[in-house]
Amino acid sequence: MQIAVITGGSSGIGQATAFELAKRGTGVILTYHGSPDRGLETADRIEKDGGTAIALPLDVSNQRALSGFRKAISAALQDRWGRDTFDFLVNNAGVGQPPVPFEETTEQLFDQMIGVHLKGPYFLTQTLLPLIADGGSVVFTTSSAGLLTSRPSNGYSVYGSVKGAQVVLTRYLAKELSTRGIRVNAVAPGVTRTRLGGDAFAQHPELIPPIADNTALGRIGESEDVAVAITYLLSPEARWITAQTLEASGGYDL
Structure with missing residues (x-):
């Protein structure tokens, strides 16, 4: 059985990816941060549907937590699957932000975005790299x-800016990790209904029609739309694809 580690797997795109991969027979280790209940419920649902899943806590922006997380991953792999490695890493954990003019951007906001979207996944991938099997795959959820x-x-x-940095990082890691046959790609969602931004679309449904009108396929994205794109990039069908960023936006702003 192949095994995937998915950060931010308790809701939105990460959760949908966990469900999609589990449906295809992949074991799942998902992480949660702000909502332990949702993380555990996600793993429980996968188990009830006949899959295998474990939920672990992780704040990707906390560098001091990474070594402990690696130990937790190693223990989970041994205890649940009898393995020392896993096959897929989905760097999905993220945090939204309200629009802030450049002149009003604070160092605190800048550091938060860097920590969660760039520094966090950069060093998490580095920390977990010895546990990723040769021939494995890494996907970043960018934007x-x-x-x-x-x-x-x-x-x-x-x-x-930080999402653009993820696109560049994808290409550099694809080059460096190719010696082990590890493919590295990214998926760039357009406007997607998730819980980020305070569950904005649930709170403000009036935002949806103008976005849908500006999308070639006539609606906003759903988490499941992006999940199948991520799953494809992890699949054998994408075996000759690396260093690429796949836009999954329904033709937003064409």
């Missing part, structure tokens, strides 16, 4: 906001 083809939106200079 269409970080693509050079996207139209910048006011107030997101930090978020767009």
Whole structure:
């Protein structure tokens, strides 16, 4: 059985990816941070549906927690699957931000975005690299906001910058990890209904129609739309794909 580690797997895109991979027979180790209940409920649902899953706590921005997390991963692999390695790492954990003009951007916000979206996944991947099996795969959940083809939106200079950095990191890691046959790719969602931003679309449904009108396929994205893209990049069908960023936006802002 192949095994995936998914950060931020208790809700949104990470949760949908956990369900999709489990449905295809992959064992899942998912992480949660803000909501232990949702993390444990996600793992429990996978188990009830016939899959195997474990939920572990992790704050990706806390560098001091990484060595302990690696030990927890090693213990889980041995205890549950009798393995020393896992096959897939999905760097998905993230945090949203309200629009903040460049002039009003604080160092605190800047450091938070860097810690969660760049420094965290960078050093988490480094920490877990000895546990990733040769021939494995890494996927980053970035954002269409970080693509050079996207139209910048006011107030997101930090978020767009760190997501763009993930795109660049994807290419560099793909080069360095290729000696072990490990593929590294990214998925760039467009506007997607998740719990980020204070569950904004549930709180403000009036935001949906104008976004849908500006999307070629006529709706906003759902977590499941992105999950199947991530799952594809992890699959054998994508065996000749590395160093790529796949935009999954339904044609937003075409």
